[in-house]
Structures are given as C-alpha cells and as structure tokens.
Amino acid sequence: MSEEKTRYESGRRISIISLISNSLLALLKILIGFFASSTALIADGFHSVSDMASTIIVMISIKFSETPADKNHPYGHEKAEALGTNILAVILILTAVFLGRDAFLTILSGNIAEPGSWALVAAFISIVVKEILYRYTIKIGREIKSKGLIADAHHHRSDAFSSIAALIGIGGAKLGFRFLDPLAGLVVAFLILKVGYEIMRDTSYELMDGRPAREKIEEIRELADSIEGVMGIYDIKLRSYGPSYIVDLKIVVKDQLSVVEGHNIACQVENEIIDNSDNIKDVMVHVDPASIH
Structure with missing residues (x-):
C-alpha cells in the first residue's frame, strides 16, 4: 500500500471512530440537557455536534488532498486539508457565538431551573470519552502529519474542557447557585471560540x-552548502503544502562553469535536500554566477 493510501486509511479510521463517538455524545448530552434543564450540558452537546461537522470536513479534505496533481493543480491538492480545517474554524466560531448568546440571555432572564442529577453523569462520561479521543487522534495526526486531524484532536480536548466546565456549573447549580449552570x-x-480562533490563525x-520554522530553513541551508561547487546560498523560500514543504533557493557557483556543470550542481543540491530533509515535496534551485554577487 502506498504511503498516501496508508495516510488516508489511517485518517479515515480515526475519523469514523470520532464521528460515531461524537454522534452518540451529542445525542446523549442534548437530550439529557433538555430534560434535566441544563443550559451548560445543552451547550456542551452542541459542541459535540460541531465536532461531528469538523470530523466530516476533515475526512473529506484528507480524501481530496490525496488527489494526484493535474494540469490545473500541478503541485497537487494537499492544501485542501488546510482549507477544510479553516472551514472547521468558521463552524466553531459560529457555534460559540450562538451558544454564548443563549447562555447570556438565560443569565439575564433570571429564569434558571435547577439541573437534574443525570446531567452530572452525562458531563462526566463526556470528559472521559473526549480525552480518550484526543489522545488517540493527536497520536495518529502526528504520525501521518495531518494538520486537519491535529486540529480535530484539539477540538476533542476543548470539548473535554467544556464538559469539565459544564460539570462544575451543573454541580454548583445543584448546590443552590443556579446561575452557575448558564455561566x-x-x-x-x-x-469553543478560542479553539476556533487558534485553528483559523x-x-x-x-x-x-x-514561513515555517526558522530551524527548517537553516537545515535546508546546511544541506545545500554541503554540495561541492556551491559558493553561497541565499533567498531560501519555504512554504507548507499540506504535510509537505516546497523549497525555492538560489545558489552561487563559479563564473567559468558551463551550463551543464551548473545544472549538475543544482541537481545535487535538489537531491541532497529531498533525500536528507523530511517532508520535502519539491525543490527549485536557481543558479547564479559569482560575479553578480
């Protein structure tokens, strides 16, 4: 099985597990939140609904990102994953705005019922399940270098934190501080808003x-400088393309070299970078004579 196929299958497997888990959690929390009169649990339930939407988006974007390059997309479709993740961020931000508005209006109205005991149980179950999903998803996301899965993992962690907040609010409301539930x-x-903003950023x-991390640029510089015939390296440009990087750089060589000799040095630089630096998709090397520097 190819590396791309393995990557997709790994992402698909964890996404299906997340989708099923979030569907059951959302149904559990919204129903119990409604019957137990808990604003916090209902909000947490809709957070799980947004998790379902995010997982579907991640599945679609990872699948689309595996589409081979074509004449209209010569670099491939890997950026589809980042685009899908950005859509996820928008969904999170909108979810946060509507849930926050409803909770704020409930506090202003003062008409707050004491939540039932089952709301506490549902919040606790959610904390445990979402923490397990976070740990599993972040592990797979890092293994296959999927920004979408890593973002989805942090979404699970934020849901665990929101369930903790719901648990505290429900518990406080049952002790007589009813405003703590909508709070x-x-x-x-x-x-939710915080996570959505960070993912969108x-x-x-x-x-x-x-520009990616400076350490990666310095690594590219050292590899290029190790090739015999390279007198200097400058104007290194590095950009992310899904799980990979595309590199553009300029090298300086002796004036008297032939075009073929300069080309051979450039090919050596390209091969050295691709072979010895992780996740390099493509390298473009521009050759300049020493006399112009």
Whole structure:
C-alpha cells in the first residue's frame, strides 16, 4: 500500500471512530440537557455536534488532498486539508457565538431551573470519552502529519474542557447557585471560540504561504552548502503544502562553469535536500554566477 493510501486509511479510521463517538455524545448530552434543564450540558452537546461537522470536513479534505496533481493543480491538492480545517474554524466560531448568546440571555432572564442529577453523569462520561479521543487522534495526526486531524484532536480536548466546565456549573447549580449552570454554558462558548480562533490563525498562515520554522530553513541551508561547487546560498523560500514543504533557493557557483556543470550542481543540491530533509515535496534551485554577487 502506498504511503498516501496508508495516510488516508489511517485518517479515515480515526475519523469514523470520532464521528460515531461524537454522534452518540451529542445525542446523549442534548437530550439529557433538555430534560434535566441544563443550559451548560445543552451547550456542551452542541459542541459535540460541531465536532461531528469538523470530523466530516476533515475526512473529506484528507480524501481530496490525496488527489494526484493535474494540469490545473500541478503541485497537487494537499492544501485542501488546510482549507477544510479553516472551514472547521468558521463552524466553531459560529457555534460559540450562538451558544454564548443563549447562555447570556438565560443569565439575564433570571429564569434558571435547577439541573437534574443525570446531567452530572452525562458531563462526566463526556470528559472521559473526549480525552480518550484526543489522545488517540493527536497520536495518529502526528504520525501521518495531518494538520486537519491535529486540529480535530484539539477540538476533542476543548470539548473535554467544556464538559469539565459544564460539570462544575451543573454541580454548583445543584448546590443552590443556579446561575452557575448558564455561566458554565458561557464558559463553554468561550472555549469553543478560542479553539476556533487558534485553528483559523494557524491554517490561514499556511494558506497565505507563511514561513515555517526558522530551524527548517537553516537545515535546508546546511544541506545545500554541503554540495561541492556551491559558493553561497541565499533567498531560501519555504512554504507548507499540506504535510509537505516546497523549497525555492538560489545558489552561487563559479563564473567559468558551463551550463551543464551548473545544472549538475543544482541537481545535487535538489537531491541532497529531498533525500536528507523530511517532508520535502519539491525543490527549485536557481543558479547564479559569482560575479553578480
């Protein structure tokens, strides 16, 4: 099985597990939240609904990102994953806004019922399940270098935190501080908003071809400089493309070299970088004579 196929199958497997788990959790929390009169648990339930949507988006974007390059997309379709993850961020932000509004209006109304005991049980179950999903998803996401899965894992972790907030709010409300239940719903909305913002910030940076870590650039520089005939390296440009990088750089060689000799040095630089640096998709080497520097 090819590396791309293995990557897709691994992502698909964890996504299906997440989808089933989130569907059951969402149904459990929304129904119990409704019958137990818990604003916090209902908000947490809709957080799980947004988890379902995010998992579906991640599945689709990972599948589409595996589509081979074509004449209209010569570099391939790997950025589909970042685009899908950005859509996930929008869903999270919108979910947070609507849940926060409802919780705030409930607090203002003062008409707050004491939540039932089953709301506590549902919140505790959610904490355990979402933490397990986080650990499994982040492990697979890092193994296959999937930004979408890693974002989905952090979404699971934020859901675990929101369930903790719901548990505290419900518990406080049952002790007589009823305002704590809708207040916990407001906290849940804030947590969702925070995660949505952070995901959008990171994926937008990639979509705008933001520069990756400086350490990666220095690694590329050292590899290129190790090739005999290279007198200098400058203007290294590195951009993320899904799980991989595309490299552009310029090298300086002696003036008297023939075109063929300069080309051979450039090929050696390209092969050295691809063979010895992780996740390099393509390298473009521009050759300049020493006299112009």
